[in-house]
Amino acid sequence: MATIQTDYRALAAGYLFPEISRRAATFLQEHPNTHLYRLGIGNTTEALSPTIVEALHHKVDLLSDRDTYTGYGDEQGDTALRVALQQFYHKRGVTLEADEFFISDGAKSDAAHVQSLFGTSDVVAVQDPAYPVYVDSNVVVGRAGTYEKKEGKYNKLVYLPATEENDFFPELPKEKVDIIYLCSPNNPTGAVATHEQLQQFVDYAKRHKAVIIFDAAYSEFISDDTLPRSIYEIEGAKECAIEINSFSKFAGFTGVRLGWSIVPKHLVVENSEVGEIHTMWFRHQVTFFNGASNISQAGGLAALTDQGLQESHEIIAYYMENATMIKEALESLGLTVYGGTNAPYVWVKTPNNLTSWEFFDQLLHQCHVLVTPGSGFGSSGEHYIRISAFGHKEQVALAVQSITENLQLN
Numbered sequence: 484m485a486t487i488q489t490d491y492r493a494l495a496a497g498y499l500f501p502e503i504s505r506r507a508a509t510f511l512q513e514h515p516n517t518h519l520y521r522l523g524i525g526n527t528t529e530a531l532s533p534t535i536v537e538a539l540h541h542k543v544d545l546l547s548d549r550d551t552y553t554g555y556g557d558e559q560g561d562t563a564l565r566v567a568l569q570q571f572y573h574k575r576g577v578t579l580e581a582d583e584f585f586i587s588d589g590a591k592s593d594a595a596h597v598q599s600l601f602g603t604s605d606v607v608a609v610q611d612p613a614y615p616v617y618v619d620s621n622v623v624v625g626r627a628g629t630y631e632k633k634e635g636k637y638n639k640l641v642y643l644p645a646t647e648e649n650d651f652f653p654e655l656p657k658e659k660v661d662i663i664y665l666c667s668p669n670n671p672t673g674a675v676a677t678h679e680q681l682q683q684f685v686d687y688a689k690r691h692k693a694v695i696i697f698d699a700a701y702s703e704f705i706s707d708d709t710l711p712r713s714i715y716e717i718e719g720a721k722e723c724a725i726e727i728n729s730f731s732k733f734a735g736f737t738g739v740r741l742g743w744s745i746v747p748k749h750l751v752v753e754n755s756e757v758g759e760i761h762t763m764w765f766r767h768q769v770t771f772f773n774g775a776s777n778i779s780q781a782g783g784l785a786a787l788t789d790q791g792l793q794e795s796h797e798i799i800a801y802y803m804e805n806a807t808m809i810k811e812a813l814e815s816l817g818l819t820v821y822g823g824t825n826a827p828y829v830w831v832k833t834p835n836n837l838t839s840w841e842f843f844d845q846l847l848h849q850c851h852v853l854v855t856p857g858s859g860f861g862s863s864g865e866h867y868i869r870i871s872a873f874g875h876k877e878q879v880a881l882a883v884q885s886i887t888e889n890l891q892l893n
């Protein structure tokens with residue numbers, strides 16, 4: 484007799500994106516032949532850069548010849564790629580060993596699985612609002628408790644509000660927590676943590692033998708060199724933090740699939756030996772995962788060359804021009820706008836104290852623009868919407884023009 488893992492039942496219904504689609508479909512039924520502009524999607528839209536494309540093609544050619552064919556690769560990921568990542572961090576002043584890097588098929592699966600290294604009764608803290616996988620991966624193993632619909636919260640999670648008052652970076656937890664998820668540059672708010680802000684969390688984690696899971700998926704969107712791109716730029720972080728990152732937003736690999744995690748050997752928690760968590764993650768990755776595609780890894784290696792980096796940064800600059808265009812247009816309407824300077828997300832306060840969904844509807848009906856309601860990322864996202872800078876410039880320009888011309892604010 485098989486039984487299900489009943490903690491899955493505690494998952495709150497995936498509501499946000501289906502509801503956006505439902506409202507868009509209803510609108511189109513009532514207003515056929517209307518063009519909807521999509522500024523809601525957290526997905527890359529521009530072509531892979533030439534250096535990456537060439538490397539992908541070349542790898543396919545190597546695979547097509549038995550003399551150069553390769554099957555399973557190195558266990559933690561291609562050694563050359565891990566060394567290239569090591570050098571990439573080294574240029575920023577972060578010294579790590581190549582075997583502290585683990586190559587994966589992307590940051591989302593690492594973000595989901597990394598919790599399995601820690602005790603099931605550990606207390607989890609998440610930024611509110613947050614990227615949903617941090618919460619959901621803890622729900623299905625029972626760490627989050629039950630969902631309380633009225634508050635929009637799980638009763639065993641500690642929520643760290645990121646609001647206008649704290650510049651969208653949370654204060655330290657008041658209680659003792661064990662696992663802390665931080666994402667900077669942040670999806671959805673576009674806020675970027677400073678060295679001082681991260682240092683406080685690192686000091687807290689060391690004091691309480693807690694662990695920080697640091698999601699740096701948007702690190703390459705930081706143009707302000709005073710801001711940290713890696714948690715390991717912070718003193719003491721190697722003893723208390725795991726970092727996850729990805730080629731998805733950095734080099735347009737959302738469909739190609741490639742990411743990495745870093746588990747330093749010095750990382751320790753309450754009951755672990757030095758090196759033990761690193762070994763556990765190695766065991767996890769080689770047991771449950773057989774490596775990223777060797778084609779993707781060849782692409783990742785090309786992305787980290789000087790030429791590859793330059794080309795990726797040009798594409799990032801393109802998206803960031805979209806962000807600037809969105810930000811300036813909304814500000815010119817008198818709206819209060821955050822993010823969009825070192826992250827591809829613009830976080831807009833709703834006018835007239837509208838709820839996120841009310842403003843979503845207003846933008847849909849008056850401007851034919853789809854955005855993402857902030858409340859979908861957590862209760863502290865209420866009264867905000869997220870606008871994404873991913874998109875073809877012409878389309879973004881038309882969407883912005885439609886907002887400027889048609890949005891009725893009074």
Ligand SMILES: *Cc1c(COP(=O)(O)O)cnc(C)c1O
Pocket residue numbers: 525588589590591592614666670698700728729730731732736737741742
């Ligand atoms: C897009 C995104 C990722 C990347 O996920 P992949 O699985 O690497 O495509 C990770 N974290 C956040 C916050 C994201 O928005």
